[in-house]
Every structure is written in structure tokens, then in C-alpha cells.
Amino acid sequence: MSKDSLYRLVAVSKDFAGPSETVRVLRKVDMTIDRGESLAVLGASGSGKTTLLHLLGTLDTASAGEIYLNGINLNSLGDRQRAELRNREIGFVFQFHHLLPEFSTLENVAMPAFIAGRGRSEGLKLAEEALDLVGLSHRLEYKVTTLSGGERQRAAIARAILLRPKVLLADEPTGNLDEESGARIGELLVSLNNELGMTFVVVTHNPNLAEMMHRRVELRSGELYAR
Secondary structure, three states: OOOOEEEEEEEEEEEEEOOOOEEEEEEEEEEEEEOOOEEEEEOOOOOOHHHHHHHHOOOOOOOEEEEEEOOEEHHHOOHHHHHHHHHHHEEEEOOOOOOOOOOEHHHHHHHHHHHOOOOHHHHHHHHHHHHHHOOOHHHOOOEHHHOOHHHHHHHHHHHHHOOOOOEEEEEOOOOOOOHHHHHHHHHHHHHHHHHHOOEEEEEOOOHHHHHHOOEEEEEEOOEEEEO
């Protein structure tokens, strides 16, 4: 594995058991993802994009092949080790922000620090810094229910980068936003990628967002093609 590669996938396949037959969603995918790069994964619905993201994020396991993250073979890890790696090394952003309505924006963003056992004061300080990075320092004490859709997604991104993971995995991060808000989220992702040097992998149907990334690949019926 090259010293510049964060991920390496070797002949990765993923099957799901259907009611009458096994469905192969990914087919012998080979790829590397370098440290600090931003990668867009495109493809039609059902092409395997989200499945690939879940494998990269250790939320699921491959049916065949090997996935290495930072030199660690994910197939060699047990459930607890995978969870620890995921919490330490990977940030997630989804189409829906999954913020907790009963907490302030600051408290929502601080949650990963609390879960990791950091003290409350440290967690809130980290959250304040992350919210400043995404342009939401003026919304710290607001309930998330009062934020706009774009602001909520910014808060979700701040939460994902809070502990400075090695990679941010984003699944349709602009899919629930209007065109203008989506463009701003794309610009924010580019800015954070440049500023933090964090690897970004973005699954998207949005061609404008994809064009902002360093590299683009496409999944077609579970097979990977360069764009």
C-alpha cells in the first residue's frame, strides 16, 4: 500500500440475500483513495454507491475481497475494533442531518466528543471551533429546529469533522437542499478539504458537486469506472 493511500480496495464484492436469489451489488471493485484527496462517486440509483460508502465506513463488511484503511485490513477486525476505528478515524454526513431537536446546535456538534469520553468543557470548545469553521459561530445556542436546511447540514458537517477524523464520508450531502444551498455546501466541503487536509469521499447524483471534487468515479451495476 502506497504511503499516500488512505484506502485500498482489492477485488471487493458485496452480496445481499434476496427472497429467491442472492443479489451481487458490488463486483470485484479495485481502487485506491489517497490521503487528502476528494473523490466523487456517481451512479444511478441501485448502482452500489451507498453500499460502497458503508463498506468504506465499516458500517458493513464485504462478501469477498479486502479493504485496507490506513494499512489496516478491515476484514481482520472484530465488531468492537471496527466500532472503535470508525469512531476514531471516520466522519459521516448523510442526506438527512440526524441532529437531535432537544439540544442546541453547539451540543449537537459536541456529541462525538461526549461519546468519546471527552469532558463537557472540552467537547463544547471543540464544537465551537468546528462551528466556526463551517460559518455557524452565530448559531451556537440556537435549537437546531430553528436552523435552515443549509445551516443544519453545516452543523452536521461540523459534527463530522469535530474530532478531525482521517476521512469524511458523505452520502448525498446536498440531496435534500435547494440548488443555492447545495452549491454552498459543495463550496464548504472543498474549503474544508483544502484547509484540513482530510480525505473526502462524496456519493452524489449532483453533477455540480461532483465537478468540485479532485477525482470522479462511476458505479454501473456494481462495477467501477473512472470518469
